Each structure stands twice: as C-alpha cells, then as structure tokens.
Amino acid sequence: xxxxxxxxxxxxxALGVCGLVQGAQAETLRVGMExxxxxxxxxxxxxxxxGYDVDVAKGVAKIIGADLDYVCQxxxxxxxxxxxxxxxxxxxxxxxxxxxxxxxDFSVPYRxxxxxxxxxxxxxxxxxxxxGKPVPANFDGLRIGVERGSTYSSxxxxxxxxxxxxxxxxxxxxxxxxxxxxVDLAITNPMKAYLDFLSKxxxxxxxxxxxxxxxxxxxxxxxxxxxxxxxxxxxxxINGALETMIKDGSLKEYSLKxxxxxINPDNWQGVGTN
Amino acid sequence: xxxxxxxxLDSLPLIAQxxxxxxKLLFYSSLFGIALAVITLLMRISGRWYLSWPAQAYxxxxxxxxxxxxxxxxxxxxxxxxxxRNSILWPILRxxxxxxxxxxGLNSGAYVSEILRGGVLGVDKGLTEAGxxxxxxxxxxxxxxxxxxxxxxxxxxxSNEFISTLKATALASTVTLMDVTGxxxxxxxxxxxxxxxxxxxxxxxxxxxxxxxxxxAWLEARASRYVKxxx
Amino acid sequence: xxxxxxxIVLDRVCKNxxxxxxxxxxSLSVSKGEKLVVCGxxxxxxxxxxxxxxxxxxxxxxxxxxxxxxxxxxxxxxDAVRREVGMVFxxxxxxxxxxxxxxxxxxxxxxxxKNKDEARAVAMKYLxxxxxxxxxxxxxxxxxxxxxxxxxIARALCMNPEIMLFDEPTxxxxxxxxxEVLDVMTDLAREGMTMVCVTHEMGFARSVADKIVFMDAGExxxxxxxxxxxxxxxxxxxxxxxxxxxxx
Numbered sequence: 001x002x003x004x005x006x007x008x009x010x011x012x013x014a015l016g017v018c019g020l021v022q023g024a025q026a027e028t029l030r031v032g033m034e035x036x037x038x039x040x041x042x043x044x045x046x047x048x049x050x051g052y053d054v055d056v057a058k059g060v061a062k063i064i065g066a067d068l069d070y071v072c073q074x075x076x077x078x079x080x081x082x083x084x085x086x087x088x089x090x091x092x093x094x095x096x097x098x099x100x101x102x103x104x105d106f107s108v109p110y111r112x113x114x115x116x117x118x119x120x121x122x123x124x125x126x127x128x129x130x131x132g133k134p135v136p137a138n139f140d141g142l143r144i145g146v147e148r149g150s151t152y153s154s155x156x157x158x159x160x161x162x163x164x165x166x167x168x169x170x171x172x173x174x175x176x177x178x179x180x181x182x183v184d185l186a187i188t189n190p191m192k193a194y195l196d197f198l199s200k201x202x203x204x205x206x207x208x209x210x211x212x213x214x215x216x217x218x219x220x221x222x223x224x225x226x227x228x229x230x231x232x233x234x235x236x237x238i239n240g241a242l243e244t245m246i247k248d249g250s251l252k253e254y255s256l257k258x259x260x261x262x263i264n265p266d267n268w269q270g271v272g273t274n
Numbered sequence: 275x276x277x278x279x280x281x282x283l284d285s286l287p288l289i290a291q292x293x294x295x296x297x298k299l300l301f302y303s304s305l306f307g308i309a310l311a312v313i314t315l316l317m318r319i320s321g322r323w324y325l326s327w328p329a330q331a332y333x334x335x336x337x338x339x340x341x342x343x344x345x346x347x348x349x350x351x352x353x354x355x356x357x358x359r360n361s362i363l364w365p366i367l368r369x370x371x372x373x374x375x376x377x378x379g380l381n382s383g384a385y386v387s388e389i390l391r392g393g394v395l396g397v398d399k400g401l402t403e404a405g406x407x408x409x410x411x412x413x414x415x416x417x418x419x420x421x422x423x424x425x426x427x428x429x430x431x432x433s434n435e436f437i438s439t440l441k442a443t444a445l446a447s448t449v450t451l452m453d454v455t456g457x458x459x460x461x462x463x464x465x466x467x468x469x470x471x472x473x474x475x476x477x478x479x480x481x482x483x484x485x486x487x488x489x490x491a492w493l494e495a496r497a498s499r500y501v502k503x504x505x
Numbered sequence: 506x507x508x509x510x511x512x513i514v515l516d517r518v519c520k521n522x523x524x525x526x527x528x529x530x531x532s533l534s535v536s537k538g539e540k541l542v543v544c545g546x547x548x549x550x551x552x553x554x555x556x557x558x559x560x561x562x563x564x565x566x567x568x569x570x571x572x573x574x575x576x577x578x579x580x581x582x583x584d585a586v587r588r589e590v591g592m593v594f595x596x597x598x599x600x601x602x603x604x605x606x607x608x609x610x611x612x613x614x615x616x617x618x619k620n621k622d623e624a625r626a627v628a629m630k631y632l633x634x635x636x637x638x639x640x641x642x643x644x645x646x647x648x649x650x651x652x653x654x655x656x657x658i659a660r661a662l663c664m665n666p667e668i669m670l671f672d673e674p675t676x677x678x679x680x681x682x683x684x685e686v687l688d689v690m691t692d693l694a695r696e697g698m699t700m701v702c703v704t705h706e707m708g709f710a711r712s713v714a715d716k717i718v719f720m721d722a723g724e725x726x727x728x729x730x731x732x733x734x735x736x737x738x739x740x741x742x743x744x745x746x747x748x749x750x751x752x753x
Contacts, residue, residue: 145450149463166370166450167460173350177450180353182368403561404598404657408612408664409587418611422602500602500644 027066030087031057035072039258040093055254056110057091063241090226105229107238109222112265115152116190117210132211139163145174145186152187155218194259239271281470285461289474292457299443303378310383315390336384341442345377349449374446382439389431393424426497433490437483454478510537512572512699519566520553527553529723540700542710545720546746551703555670559590591661595673597653599645605656606641609663631659635689651682655689671702719743
C-alpha cells in the first residue's frame, strides 16, 4: 500500500511539475498545493494550473523574482511534505490556525474567512445597517440555517439572540431547506454558497442578503501562505509581495475572476495581526 | 484517550435540555403510531381485500426500510414536489418536528400493528363465540372482548417497541432537531470530546428507558391481574 | 312438561367441513318446554348440530327455523335467534378480563340496553339461582371449574332466553364438580326451560330428558324417550354406544 502511494505521489509530481523557464539565474520556489481544489488550485482542461491560489502564487513569484514549480500534494500530507522540504511554500487555501502555527509560519492572509447570509431575492429585511452592522431586532423570529458546530453559529448566538437556529450536518441539506422555504436565511461561506447554490438553478431565487461578515474572533484569520519555521527572510519577502498586491488591487482582481465578490482582505493591516 | 468523568457530569445538564424534544417526539409519535396501528389492524382483520392489501403494503414498506431513510424521504423528498410545498400540508411538513413525528409514527405504527395482530390472534376463539351466542355485534365483540385481551397479550412486545421508538428519536438530530442526540452532537462539534458527551447522552437514554420499562411492567402487571398465577 | 308448539325445527340439515360430511340430512323438532338430550360417540356431529342452532356454524343445506326465525345469511334473523337462545360451552368461555358480575352484565347492557343497576340486579338474581352470589366480584380464574360453569349458565340466563343450548357442559369438569352443574341444569329443566343438551351424563338424560337423540357419523340414528332408548335401543350402533358408556 505504501509503495502504491509513493508511486502515485511520484506520478503526481511528474505531472505536476511544470517549471517556468525564465532566466537561468532565477531562484525557483516550489509551491505545494492539491491541484484539484476548484476554483482555488486546479488544472484546466488544457493542463494549465489555474485558480485563485495559483494566481496569488504567480503574483508573489513575479514580485520577488522567482520561478514557480508546482508540486501536487494530497491534503492530509500537505504540512508533513512542507516540513520534509518537498516544497518551499504552501499556497493551498490553508487556514491560519493556532495548531498549525505551532509547526510552521504563515504569511499575512491573502484570503479572508467570512460569512454571509443568504435569503430570498427582493425581500428588504433591513438586517444590516448602513455601516454593515447587524440589526438584531430585525432577526427576531427568523429561522436561520447553520452548519453544526460552525463558527457562524457561535457568531449568531453571540450577536442575534432573537433568531432561531436550525442546525444542519452539511451545507447541501441546509441550502436545500433554504430553497424549500424551511429556513428564512442561511449563513455560510460565500464561496461555497456561490459555487454550490447561487450559480445553480436551485439558487435562482436567492441572493446574499448581508455584507461579508469578517470577525476574526469568530471566523479566524483567513488563509495564508505557509512556510517552514526559520525562513524569516523568505516570509518577509512574501509578506512584502502580498502588501503590494493588496494595495494595488491585484488580489481583488484575482478574486473577481472566480467569484462575483471579493474574497481578499480589502486593506493592508500590517504584518503581525496573525 | 483518557476519559474525563467531570466533563460527563458537566455535560449532563446541557444535554438534558434536549430531553424535552426527545420526549415530545416519543410521545406524539407513539400516539400517532398506536392510532395507525389500530386502523391498519382493523383493515387487516376486516376480511376485505381492498382494505387488507393497502394495510399489508404499508406494514411491509415501513418494516422493510430503515427509519433514517423514511425520515429523509419525508423531510427532504416530499418538498421536492412543488405541489406539496403549495398544499395545505406544507405548514405540517415544513416543520422538522412534525416530519419526524410522521416518520417515527408511521414506522412504529407498522410494528405495533403486527404486535396487536399477534395479540388478536392470541385471543381464545371460544370467547368470541360466547360473545356471538350472547348476541353481541361484531364491533361490540371486538371492543369489549377481543381488544382488552389482545392489548394485554401485546403489552410485553409493545414495551420493546416503545423503547425502540425512544432510541429511534435520536435520528431526528439528522434533520436539525435539538433532541438529546442533536444537542450532544453539537456539543461534540464544539468540544471535540465525543466520548464524554455521548456517554452523558447514553446515560440519559438509559435512565428514561429504565423508567419506561418499569412503567410498562407495572401496566402489564395491572392488566394481567385477572390471569391466574402460575398458570 | 312438553308443549306442542315446535320452537326449533331442523329440516334435512347438511354441513360439510371441506370433504368431511359433519351432518347429513339431520331433521329434528323441539317443542316449547321440551328437554332434548343429544348423545353419540365423539365426532358424530352432536356439537356441530347444536352450534348450527345459533349459527356458530353455518349449515350448507336444509333449513333451520328457531322461534319462528329462519337462519339464513340475513344477519337480522341471526341476531334475533341469538338474542333468544342462550348457550353454555364445554370450556365455559367466561371473559377472563371481567369479574363474574361484569361477565353477567355485559350482554344485557349492550344488547338489551339495560342500565347498570338493572343489569346488576338481574345478574345478582341469577348468581343466587346458581348459588354463588358471594363470588360476584372475583375474576373467573379465581373460581373452580364447577363455579365457572355455573357462572356461564347464569350469564346465558341473564339474557332471559327462551331456549338454552348446552354443549357438553360437564366434559371439562373434575368429577366432583359435575353434580353442582347438573343440579343447576335440573332446576332449570323443572322451571320449564326449552333445553337442548349435548351430554354423556346418562343419569341426567334419564331423569330430565323428554327425548333422546342418538347421533353417529353425522346422522340421527335414533330418537326416542329415555325409557325406550335405555331399555330397548333399536339399532346396533346405539346398543354398542350404550354398552360402552354405561360400562364406565
């Protein structure tokens, strides 16, 4: 079994490695990603690497003047492979967590963790004020679908005591019940909501009914580029590149390629907010 | 993996918040189940094929499929039809609670119907004949002679079925209900301590199952007080 | 005591259970107040015949007329016959979940629409007749077999029947209890009740019966007065039966 797995890995690597041929002197950054996680890192039918993660990796590489080598790696072996020096950085939609920070370092987030409410189109429920803050009174008596144990349910419990939570074991049944009218609203990751629901016929009558809710104490910091500990110089250059890309709007441009809304941090908050 | 007994104790009162829904589910679905069981029993013993066949098909279907599948069909399956969402049934089928009561009740009804049929078949034919000879009508014989005796004969098997229904209510947590299991699963997803929390949930189920056993055993003893001891 | 008016008429009655011919052309008439004892070896059709009289068995051929009602598929006639005919079974068939008094009150309340007090008064009257008024609040399982059968007789009497059918009423009893049941039946006979009894109790038959019918293989072989039947049986089958039963 082990042999078979390593064979697979070797095959994957052989396929995945497509070095960009530039100046012979250029530094080469080996990037670990799954290569199958649409629309973040995946292969187009033509065999090209594409996706938001890929765009970010390319952007960083361009700014720091490095070439990219893509290394396709299964998710459960991602961190061990980084630590074993199979590649230099992870750009694989990996969330920055306490647990992971014990083993590795992360750049500033290049994608934020946000939640957004979905609801039927055209109902002006006045759930949020001008400043994007929720108006708890207008949630009273509304049934809101959430995933069991998700950060969204903690947020609602803390902010919207008058709402009734209906707890689901997955996004799909929750969105199905939203479509069927069993819940008035659902809160979830807007990217999933867009990909699985709003962009499909089932979701035709629905839309986002809230601004992106981005509260780090509930939803976490976001997704960053992972590097091995002790690579402070590399990390500094990557953070510098991300700063440039946040400020010049490149990240926003990348995110709008895949989603009709931004998934990037919209302003530079400096290094060390992790 | 070490077990934290304190966490079990601490989570008991939290999980007990789900007891209300668990018991309400049990109560209403058992009641609905008994009603269905009596109706289908009468259909089966009516001796008319057009009543007996649908009853048998119902029993066959609900005894032959998992309750979870039945819950999913009712909860997720039925709303797929627009006419159901637009019908007067929708306010009932919209609620996860009533969907579960319907599914559990339909399931329990199929089993209880068979249990009651066993009870009816166990009633001495001579008693029915005595009723006939006294001029009692067929409904009178059923109500005053067959039914009371059949119920007593059915009680031991019914007691098992009741406990089965109690345990089956746990499936309600799959369709958003915060019963004992729903609360426990939510706690697990927040604390990552499945052992302690599910053990606490198991303690609650066991305690209520025990109460049910005792209550039904008492009922059985009461219903059997006319039966000669050691006979 | 026998009158002239026939209250039970069987005319060439046939009954089959599948291929088995339980009754073949049984004809019989019982007058008002007459006491008829039916005897014969087991499997001879006695029970089937008596059960046809109140339609516990449905006859396949011939006619049965009871108290002027012909037994057909018409349930009104069946109900009328059952209201007027009481029956006592070999196995008592008391309702085990009801106390003695409630066993007696059930049919008068449901069928005769008597109120509770009336039904109770009637029940107590008949419990006294069968000499067990003190057992009124016991369950059948708490009584001896003889007591249970007396309760069963009282239960039938509470409906104030014109005819009583007894289907081997003492066959399930321990010997020491047979007498108490036969005493009650004898009392009843003296009061003029029309009775049809399937029984092997030849002493009872001799002292009470107006007529004895001997059956074998689904047919009536002999019908005679007790005197004639016991002293001069006409057929070899009856002689054989009597010699067997009296030898015990």
